[in-house]
Amino acid sequence: MTGMTRMTRMTGTTEPLLLGAVAYDPKVVTIWTGFRSWLTARGLPFDFVLYAHYERQAEDLAAGRLHAAWHSPLAWVRSQRLAAAQGTPLRPLVMRDTDRDLRSVIVVRADARHRRPADLKGETVATGAVDSPQSTLLPLARLREHGLRPGEDFRVLRHDTGVGLHGDHIGGERDAARALMSGEAAAACLSDASWLLFAQDGTLPPGATRPLDRTGPYDHCVLAVGHAADPDLADGLGRLLRSMDHADPEVRHLLDLEGLTAWLPGRTGGFAALAAAVTEAGHYDERGRITAPEYAP
Amino acid sequence: MTGAPDTGGPGGPGPVLDLAGLGFGEGAHLLVRRALAGLAPGAVLGVAGHDPALPLHLAAWCRREGHRMLPGPFPDPRVRAAVRRRPRDRDTGRRHGAERAGSPGPDGVVARPPAHWGPAARGALVEAGGPPVPFDVADRDIAWTDLAPRLYAHAAAAQWDPATAVDWAAPFTLPDAVEQAVVQVMTYLVENEQTALVIPARLLARVHPHFREVLQLLAVQAADEARHVEVFTRRALLRGGRMGTSSAGGRASLASLLAEPDFSLAFFLLSVLGEGSFLSLLGFLDRYAPDPVTRRVARLARRDEARHVAFGVAHLAHRADRDPALHGRLRGAVERRHDALRDTAGLNDDVFDALVVLAAGAWTPEAVARGHRAVRRLREEMDEGRRHRLARLGFPDDEAAELSALHTRSFM
Numbered sequence: 273m274t275g276m277t278r279m280t281r282m283t284g285t286t287e288p289l290l291l292g293a294v295a296y297d298p299k300v301v302t303i304w305t306g307f308r309s310w311l312t313a314r315g316l317p318f319d320f321v322l323y324a325h326y327e328r329q330a331e332d333l334a335a336g337r338l339h340a341a342w343h344s345p346l347a348w349v350r351s352q353r354l355a356a357a358q359g360t361p362l363r364p365l366v367m368r369d370t371d372r373d374l375r376s377v378i379v380v381r382a383d384a385r386h387r388r389p390a391d392l393k394g395e396t397v398a399t400g401a402v403d404s405p406q407s408t409l410l411p412l413a414r415l416r417e418h419g420l421r422p423g424e425d426f427r428v429l430r431h432d433t434g435v436g437l438h439g440d441h442i443g444g445e446r447d448a449a450r451a452l453m454s455g456e457a458a459a460a461c462l463s464d465a466s467w468l469l470f471a472q473d474g475t476l477p478p479g480a481t482r483p484l485d486r487t488g489p490y491d492h493c494v495l496a497v498g499h500a501a502d503p504d505l506a507d508g509l510g511r512l513l514r515s516m517d518h519a520d521p522e523v524r525h526l527l528d529l530e531g532l533t534a535w536l537p538g539r540t541g542g543f544a545a546l547a548a549a550v551t552e553a554g555h556y557d558e559r560g561r562i563t564a565p566e567y568a569p
Numbered sequence: 570m571t572g573a574p575d576t577g578g579p580g581g582p583g584p585v586l587d588l589a590g591l592g593f594g595e596g597a598h599l600l601v602r603r604a605l606a607g608l609a610p611g612a613v614l615g616v617a618g619h620d621p622a623l624p625l626h627l628a629a630w631c632r633r634e635g636h637r638m639l640p641g642p643f644p645d646p647r648v649r650a651a652v653r654r655r656p657r658d659r660d661t662g663r664r665h666g667a668e669r670a671g672s673p674g675p676d677g678v679v680a681r682p683p684a685h686w687g688p689a690a691r692g693a694l695v696e697a698g699g700p701p702v703p704f705d706v707a708d709r710d711i712a713w714t715d716l717a718p719r720l721y722a723h724a725a726a727a728q729w730d731p732a733t734a735v736d737w738a739a740p741f742t743l744p745d746a747v748e749q750a751v752v753q754v755m756t757y758l759v760e761n762e763q764t765a766l767v768i769p770a771r772l773l774a775r776v777h778p779h780f781r782e783v784l785q786l787l788a789v790q791a792a793d794e795a796r797h798v799e800v801f802t803r804r805a806l807l808r809g810g811r812m813g814t815s816s817a818g819g820r821a822s823l824a825s826l827l828a829e830p831d832f833s834l835a836f837f838l839l840s841v842l843g844e845g846s847f848l849s850l851l852g853f854l855d856r857y858a859p860d861p862v863t864r865r866v867a868r869l870a871r872r873d874e875a876r877h878v879a880f881g882v883a884h885l886a887h888r889a890d891r892d893p894a895l896h897g898r899l900r901g902a903v904e905r906r907h908d909a910l911r912d913t914a915g916l917n918d919d920v921f922d923a924l925v926v927l928a929a930g931a932w933t934p935e936a937v938a939r940g941h942r943a944v945r946r947l948r949e950e951m952d953e954g955r956r957h958r959l960a961r962l963g964f965p966d967d968e969a970a971e972l973s974a975l976h977t978r979s980f981m
């Protein structure tokens with residue numbers, strides 16, 4: 273409470289904490305406008321800007337033009353590399369309870385002859401967009417672990433919807449699922465959440481698919497705080513977000529829209545597998561520069 | 570995610586849900602949700618089943634719902650996954666701050682239903698939050714009438730089918746001039762019915778759905794007018810296949826009805842004065858109709874109109890009881906409408922002429938005199954009816970006569 277009192281007093285003089293978010297869907301405006309009113313009503317000077325894609329957001333966070341960023345896991349990996357290269361701090365402030373311990377799956381048609389990942393040799397595998405952690409980078413890394421080199425041991429049928437949105441646009445995954453059902457691909461790479469969604473919304477008929485393999489657990493989005501942020505304001509943001517109560521009707525619809533029931537402390541362990549996959553795929557270099565071919569957000 | 574007591578862990582014997590072959594694409598979440606709802610927060614449910622996707626789909630579903638998956642192995646060989654129920658029930662959270670939107674019966678109507686109840690059923694448990702829906706007629710004293718539930722039930726029971734309620738093939742022959750007069754009257758009726766359809770339809774969209782019987786009644790009233798439009802059009806076209814004329818003055822009169830924005834004043838002008846006068850007109854057509862089809866459609870419409878007038882009078886009487894200033898506003902509305910139409914030439918003269926010919930039935934001086942007398946009597950009846958209804962709303966006799974006279978040039 274004392275921290276909040278201090279912030280209230282500082283409101284008139286302090287530069288607001290500026291957060292970046294990517295406008296992957298119109299609801300992003302509703303969510304962050306709602307969060308902004310809620311936060312400022314509680315004494316936190318807070319503003320936000322929207323980006324068309326995560327690459328510029330990561331670059332602006334590194335350059336200090338942003339104090340914080342609502343980041344995809346891939347944007348986190350890039351920000352970490354950019355920060356390390358310039359020797360500036362970066363910390364994971366909070367994450368959604370629903371962003372922990374996701375898995376991706378490699379699914380085949382229920383009647384397919386494929387029993388093991390190795391059976392995909394010579395086949396076509398459908399993925400999402402080039403920059404999707406859940407439906408491209410992580411599952412392809414998983415197949416590499418089985419000795420299957422993408423593009424060499426099997427053909428990758430990529431679905432580049434919303435490039436630069438790091439897979440937030442679900443269209444690429446849905447197209448991958450459809451390519452599997454149409455027979456264009458022998459397997460499809462999906463997040464477990466999307467696989468469930470497609471089973472429930474009828475994109476995939478009941479019982480039509482089965483898992484061939486799955487990745488280990490990983491984490492998804494995270495609120496990253498960069499070197500330009502006032503530490504007190506950043507702490508205040510973390511404290512206020514974590515105090516959001518799903519029982520409060522004022523924030524409930526925002527939490528429902530954003531797809532969480534509670535904010536949890538940020539953690540970085542869940543991004544290690546993705547960092548390794550990024551290096552293997554040559555998506556970014558060690559200094560955080562974009563090196564992926566055919567990647568133009 | 571801990572702190573709650575364990576009623577059985579993945580290592581101990583806990584409840585087990587067997588999904589058999591049911592997958593999450595086929596509704597498995599319903600059984601899982603139901604099973605978890607029966608457990609204490611923190612308790613563990615074992616899930617069995619042979620859908621190959623089961624553990625992965627269950628994990629994704631649990632993450633979304635806030636439940637926690639527990640790692641195996643499980644002592645019960647049937648169990649393929651274990652779920653620890655979330656500590657605080659999100660549905661309880663959702664119900665936090667919820668309130669009952671009155672109670673379901675007509676006696677459960679509240680004085681001022683809040684805008685965020687929106688279209689929620691009366692008596693429903695309404696979750697807090699949600700957008701305010703701007704229904705501007707949201708005050709029980711303005712929107713509600715105790716008679717509304719009964720009038721609605723009566724209206725719903727009295728619906729008739731234009732295709733079968735009228736014998737469209739009934740044989741008759743009319744002189745050309747009389748048929749033309751019928752066509753002219755029908756054409757005039759249609760434009761009045763279309764106005765009478767639009768007004769309740771517009772007004773009902775402004776009433777808070779909490780007063781549902783009022784909305785239902787107005788919806789059926791609009792449906793009544795839709796049938797009136799149909800049967801009068803069909804009678805007009807029955808022989809010649811052509812409609813009559815529409816006068817600028819008649820439409821000006823109707824436009825002045827449509828222009829009244831106030832909920833109560835609009836019903837006063839439409840139902841108490843306008844449809845009230847229509848009762849006399851339709852009664853006249855029933856009595857003097859030169860053919861059975863005209864008689865039948867007039868009679869059917871008149872029955873419905875009696876209900877519309879009853880609602881208007883009940884609504885206004887209810888309002889007048891609560892608002893002593895209402896009489897002044899009603900008077901003002903009649904005067905404004907009269908002033909707006911003051912310079913309208915020959916308002917409805919063509920209709921009165923057509924009514925004379927229709928009632929005369931022939932082109933002889935005696936027949937025309939008879940028709941003329943009938944129409945004069947009709948105008949007197951309309952005036953008597955209006956004065957009677959104004960008196961019911963509490964106007965003294967002299968003021969009722971004065972206001973009725975201001976309405977004379979318009980039928981509706």
Ligand SMILES: [Fe+2]
Binds near residue numbers: 794874
């Ligand atoms: Fe009517």
Ligand SMILES: [Fe+2]
Binds near residue numbers: 874
């Ligand atoms: Fe009517």
